[in-house]
Structure formats: C-alpha cells, structure tokens
Amino acid sequence: MTRRQPLVAANWKMNGALQTVRPLIAGVLAGVADGIPAEVAICPPFVYLPEVGRALQGSRVALGAQNVSEHAAGAHTGEIAAAMLMDLGCKYVIVGHSERRHIYGETNVIVAGKFVSASRAGLIPILCVGEELSDREAGQTEEVVANQLDAVIQAAGIGSFAAAVVAYEPVWAIGTGKVATPDQAQQVHAFIRLRLARHDTGIADRLRILYGGSVKAGNAKELFAMADIDGGLIGGASLQAEEFIGICRAAE
Numbered sequence: 001m002t003r004r005q006p007l008v009a010a011n012w013k014m015n016g017a018l019q020t021v022r023p024l025i026a027g028v029l030a031g032v033a034d035g036i037p038a039e040v041a042i043c044p045p046f047v048y049l050p051e052v053g054r055a056l057q058g059s060r061v062a063l064g065a066q067n068v069s070e071h072a073a074g075a076h077t078g079e080i081a082a083a084m085l086m087d088l089g090c091k092y093v094i095v096g097h098s099e100r101r102h103i104y105g106e107t108n109v110i111v112a113g114k115f116v117s118a119s120r121a122g123l124i125p126i127l128c129v130g131e132e133l134s135d136r137e138a139g140q141t142e143e144v145v146a147n148q149l150d151a152v153i154q155a156a157g158i159g160s161f162a163a164a165v166v167a168y169e170p171v172w173a174i175g176t177g178k179v180a181t182p183d184q185a186q187q188v189h190a191f192i193r194l195r196l197a198r199h200d201t202g203i204a205d206r207l208r209i210l211y212g213g214s215v216k217a218g219n220a221k222e223l224f225a226m227a228d229i230d231g232g233l234i235g236g237a238s239l240q241a242e243e244f245i246g247i248c249r250a251a252e
C-alpha cells in the first residue's frame, strides 16, 4: 500500500482579526515544533495571508487560501487570482467548499474552472466534495460526489490530481457537531479513490483525501485511522491552537 503523508489543513473561514491571528499562529507553531507527523497548512481569510505568511516563514507549516478566481487577471472586481496567491507564498487553495457552492452559487463548472486556474499557477488545489443531508437520505451520496469529481477530471485532466488534494465534507456534518462515523466517511473516501482509479490507478493511490466536518481533537484519531482518510480539513476547531494541534497529533 502506498504511504501517503497525512495533511491537516485549517480553514479559518471568515473568522479572526489582526489581534487574534498572531497568538493563534504562535500557538500552532509551538505545537508543531513539538513534533507532528502530519503536514500542516493554514488557510486564513485573504486579507490575513501576508501576516500569516510572515509568521509561518521558516516553519514547516504551509500557507493556503480559501478561494481563488477562475480567471487569470483583469476586470474582475473583488476577485483574487491564483498568481496573486503564489505571489504571497501560498502552497494550497481550497476550491469548491460547500459554503461557496451553496451560499455563493458555485456550480461544478465554476469549481472546475477554479481548480484549473489554481493548478496552472502551481498551487495545490484542495477540492471539496460532499453531499447534503437530503442527498444522503435519498441514497444519492455517490452520485453527487461522482458528479462533483467528474466535472473537475473532465476540465483539468486526471494528471492534475497528481498535485491536488480532495476533501470529503458531507454538508450535514459541517459546523453542526454531527460528525460522520469513521465507517460512513471511509465508505465515501474509498469511493472517491475508486472513481479516480478509473482514470489512473497510480494517481488515485497517491491522492490524499481529507475528511472535513466537525472534526475535533476527541474524534480525529478514529477518523484518521481509516484506510482512505489521509488527514482533515478543519473549520471551527482550527480557531483554537490547542484543539487544532490535538487534531494534528492524531494524524500519523
């Protein structure tokens, strides 16, 4: 079996202030310095990227963004280009988060465009997929996730997944405290890997698939122990250094 280095990524969402960024990063860096088996990444809001980037310089912790424009440059008021994120030292960018899909109307086509523009610029996209509760109850989890994946594979090509990460985030588990059971998550993670393996087994085998949705220090270990769960994308619990470090420690 391929050994995949686990990744634990913090998605701060629209939280924080200049005064809270510094102590939070200091706490994370202190925890990471103690030795963490996983790769760690922090995705703050755009405006704090320079500040967080400076604080992370020389550390093992990577910088990421939460969103990116599908366009390269030009008349797109309020948007941020992939090249700008590269400029600021980002390694990762989250694309297709369910909040972008559901609150801001990002379709599979838009998400695929963002994935392509991130890849082209040299960023590692963290592609989020996941079903809503109604999809799960209707037995359509795999169909929804397959459509989300296929749109990106079609637009970007399977080769681009060699430098990408997928995050499975069931919408009903995000910010609800209702975490998927390790078996529920594992089932979808295995499905995602299989879906990519239809195109390229090597790439599928090496792809890191993160779980996201109400991960806490207390439930991370049993999730990360599953065969196809290669780390986590952490929302609420990433806003407290100690809790976040507890999650990072659970990934081996």
Ligand code: 13P
Pocket: 011, 097, 169, 173, 174, 175, 176, 177, 212, 213, 214, 215, 233, 234, 235, 236, 237
């Ligand atoms: P929570 O960890 O707050 O449930 O959020 C998960 C998430 O959406 C990470 O991207």
